[in-house]
Amino acid sequence: MALATASTTPQNPAAADVSAPETGLPEAGSGTKASRAAAAGVAGAGTAGSSEAGSHAPGTGESGGAQVRAANTGSLARRMMLIAAGWIFILLLVGGLALDRTLTGLITRNFDEQLGYMLTGMIGSVEIGPDGEVFFIRPLGDQRFLEPNSGLYWQIRAKGHEDFPSRSLWDRSINVPPEHFDAQQHVYDSPQFPGEPLRVMERAVILPGSDAQWMFTVAASRVDLNDQIKMVRGILVYSFVALGFGLLLMAGMQTWYGLFPLRHVRRAIQKLRTTGASRVTQPLPQEVEPLVDELNALLAHTERQAEEARMHAGNLAHALKTPLTVVMNAATAKAPDLSDTVIREAAVMRRQVDHHLARARAVGRRAVGQSRAEVWPSLEAVLRAVERLYDQARLDLDGNHDAVVALEKQDLEEILGNLIENAAKYGGGSVFVTVDPDRTSRLCEVWIEDDGMGIPETERIRIFDRGARLDTGKPGTGLGLAIVRDVVEIYGGTVELDESEDLGGLLVKLKLPRVDA
Numbered sequence: 001m002a003l004a005t006a007s008t009t010p011q012n013p014a015a016a017d018v019s020a021p022e023t024g025l026p027e028a029g030s031g032t033k034a035s036r037a038a039a040a041g042v043a044g045a046g047t048a049g050s051s052e053a054g055s056h057a058p059g060t061g062e063s064g065g066a067q068v069r070a071a072n073t074g075s076l077a078r079r080m081m082l083i084a085a086g087w088i089f090i091l092l093l094v095g096g097l098a099l100d101r102t103l104t105g106l107i108t109r110n111f112d113e114q115l116g117y118m119l120t121g122m123i124g125s126v127e128i129g130p131d132g133e134v135f136f137i138r139p140l141g142d143q144r145f146l147e148p149n150s151g152l153y154w155q156i157r158a159k160g161h162e163d164f165p166s167r168s169l170w171d172r173s174i175n176v177p178p179e180h181f182d183a184q185q186h187v188y189d190s191p192q193f194p195g196e197p198l199r200v201m202e203r204a205v206i207l208p209g210s211d212a213q214w215m216f217t218v219a220a221s222r223v224d225l226n227d228q229i230k231m232v233r234g235i236l237v238y239s240f241v242a243l244g245f246g247l248l249l250m251a252g253m254q255t256w257y258g259l260f261p262l263r264h265v266r267r268a269i270q271k272l273r274t275t276g277a278s279r280v281t282q283p284l285p286q287e288v289e290p291l292v293d294e295l296n297a298l299l300a301h302t303e304r305q306a307e308e309a310r311m312h313a314g315n316l317a318h319a320l321k322t323p324l325t326v327v328m329n330a331a332t333a334k335a336p337d338l339s340d341t342v343i344r345e346a347a348v349m350r351r352q353v354d355h356h357l358a359r360a361r362a363v364g365r366r367a368v369g370q371s372r373a374e375v376w377p378s379l380e381a382v383l384r385a386v387e388r389l390y391d392q393a394r395l396d397l398d399g400n401h402d403a404v405v406a407l408e409k410q411d412l413e414e415i416l417g418n419l420i421e422n423a424a425k426y427g428g429g430s431v432f433v434t435v436d437p438d439r440t441s442r443l444c445e446v447w448i449e450d451d452g453m454g455i456p457e458t459e460r461i462r463i464f465d466r467g468a469r470l471d472t473g474k475p476g477t478g479l480g481l482a483i484v485r486d487v488v489e490i491y492g493g494t495v496e497l498d499e500s501e502d503l504g505g506l507l508v509k510l511k512l513p514r515v516d517a
Helices: 033-042 076-124 223-274 289-332 338-368 375-389 409-426 480-490
Strands: 126-128 134-136 152-157 185-190 198-205 214-221 394-399 430-435 443-450 494-499 506-513
Touching (some): 076 126, 076 152, 076 198, 076 214, 223 289, 289 338, 375 394, 375 443, 409 430, 409 480, 480 494, 480 506
Parallel strands (some): 394 430
Antiparallel strands (some): 152 214, 185 198, 198 214, 430 443, 494 506
């Protein structure tokens, strides 16, 4: 799109006075006509009420400079210890239960194997007598079978025959479930003796010389078995508790040792404040290096901002010194044109203040965070505003509709407003605006071309100086391009002047940092 005025001038100072007719990039309520109209009437975002950079710097404000601390989210060491304690508890619990089950099973199987040996020996030691009853051809070897209530018992039973119990059973008998009279060997726990739980093993056998099914039973008290299991479980509990405390101690030492580099970081930051060091240079583990790199980058950014603030303050003081001296001299000399002198020098001071405020606002917005603005809507708003100001100009817009740049929208519209209004004011009637001709570049380019007289190559650098103007016949202060250049450079972009091949006038190449969609 191009902006052009109906009037034609002998030369093109368009780029020379890209500022507003009165003040350059505006603060609230001032600025170029195009940018004011675009912000207030078209884009719907006015510059009025915008905060001046630096007025709310960190550490200042109503709190009187009181230090602001971030909300405490808890101790990192405590968090790591809680995680370690949780995992240790879960793993020890699961491991302990598995080991308890394994050892208990081994002890019980060993106990059952002993009962099995006794049962097999008993079956091999009996025969059927002439009376049809069983008798032992050799005695069982364990003396406990002969001691009453010794805790080790046997019994032989068959339907239609008298029970044949061991002497240790005395006047008791072992009840055999009817369903156990089969060919299988059965092992089970029995509570039939009060105060003496039993482990019972039995097998039904048909002996040679008899048609009856004889049930051979061996039983042993579980007291010894339970005592062994209890002892093993006690050892497991004490061992795992000691192991848990040992692991917690090791986790604590690991946490302390692992987080120790953070103490180095803290001391290094204290050195920045107490010794005047400018960077954290102490060697640290690679996991902490990104934090230190970001801290050093923040320090460098803060130093740049402080240096820029000092430079702006010095420049502003220097710029105001001469007008103030003129006013004071006129007042001291009681000059007859004192009022005119005050008005004239106040206007000069106001322009200087406008210039530095524009830079300060741009620096402040850049420091807030990641800025982004869509180029096409901002251009459309500015062009509509310029069309109302220069209704005879022909404006053409072409290029990438989706281009996004790392600028605040207000700053982008101020820059575009200055450049396009100058092209319309000083051009020959046509203005072409091309957005992002090279979409592969890291920078998004906006080309603004007009068909005016252009600017001589020797003047293209000087034109960016504050107050520099090539056409003094039209109203303006010469601050516009200087402000545009300063604001663009603050955001990491550039402004270049060239000759338009298509229109023959001035070509302004605005290069701004791109934001990936």
